[in-house]
Amino acid sequence: MSELKNNERNLGTQEYVFLKGSTNPTTAIDRFKQVIKRTFSKELFVGLKVVFLQMAKGPKSWHTVKYPQEKLPISPRYRAVHKLLRLLESGNERCIGCGLCEKICISKCIRMETRYSENQRKEVSEYTINLGRCIFCGFCAEVCPELAIVHGSRYENASEQRAHFVLKDDMLTPIEMLKNQNEFPGFGALSDDADKKVKKTPLAY
Ligand code: SF4
Numbered sequence: 456m457s458e459l460k461n462n463e464r465n466l467g468t469q470e471y472v473f474l475k476g477s478t479n480p481t482t483a484i485d486r487f488k489q490v491i492k493r494t495f496s497k498e499l500f501v502g503l504k505v506v507f508l509q510m511a512k513g514p515k516s517w518h519t520v521k522y523p524q525e526k527l528p529i530s531p532r533y534r535a536v537h538k539l540l541r542l543l544e545s546g547n548e549r550c551i552g553c554g555l556c557e558k559i560c561i562s563k564c565i566r567m568e569t570r571y572s573e574n575q576r577k578e579v580s581e582y583t584i585n586l587g588r589c590i591f592c593g594f595c596a597e598v599c600p601e602l603a604i605v606h607g608s609r610y611e612n613a614s615e616q617r618a619h620f621v622l623k624d625d626m627l628t629p630i631e632m633l634k635n636q637n638e639f640p641g642f643g644a645l646s647d648d649a650d651k652k653v654k655k656t657p658l659a660y
């Protein structure tokens with residue numbers, strides 16, 4: 456079927472319908488009447504009825520929280536601002552400075568410096584994450600072999616200055632908090648069935 460040109464279409468008896476719009480009031484009394492009519496339209500009372508019915512049901516019917524005094528619970532696997540963990544027994548820093556997190560970071564926002572300690576052991580002297588660039592993908596936490604870098608639950612990381620974005624000391628578990636630290640369960644921790652998923656290296660190859 457060939458396509459009809461616009462001017463060949465048979466519109467039949469269809470006609471435009473012109474709606475009668477309201478005219479602007481010209482006299483003061485008409486303006487006053489219009490204000491009263493609009494102010495006390497029945498939709499206003501329908502809205503008020505809904506509001507008062509909800510108020511009468513009490514706090515149990517409320518669907519909002521008073522942030523920031525109240526916060527909704529978040530999943531333990533939520534990927535918020537990073538934390539650097541310590542070993543529970545000794546309090547030493549878990550990070551061994553292997554650099555895997557720095558290499559895998561797709562935003563290139565991890566910077567670290569290592570040095571030799573007095574005991575000729577490698578230690579991490581500086582560790583920073585530029586949170587202005589981090590996309591919270593979780594790769595760094597997943598690749599860390601020591602469960603040293605993990606994602607905590609602090610998601611409010613607004614700051615007036617970029618310089619306030621995470622430095623090593625901000626992320627590292629304070630030593631006085633260590634006694635309260637349980638084995639980290641959130642993002643970056645091993646799952647309960649991790650042993651089953653590990654592919655053992657074949658001995659003969
Ligand atoms: S969460 Fe992703 S982007 Fe952020 S520091 Fe880790 S690897 Fe980099």
Ligand code: SF4
Binds near residue numbers: 553554557600
């Ligand atoms: S945080 Fe983990 S992956 Fe990154 S350097 Fe330290 S031990 Fe290695």
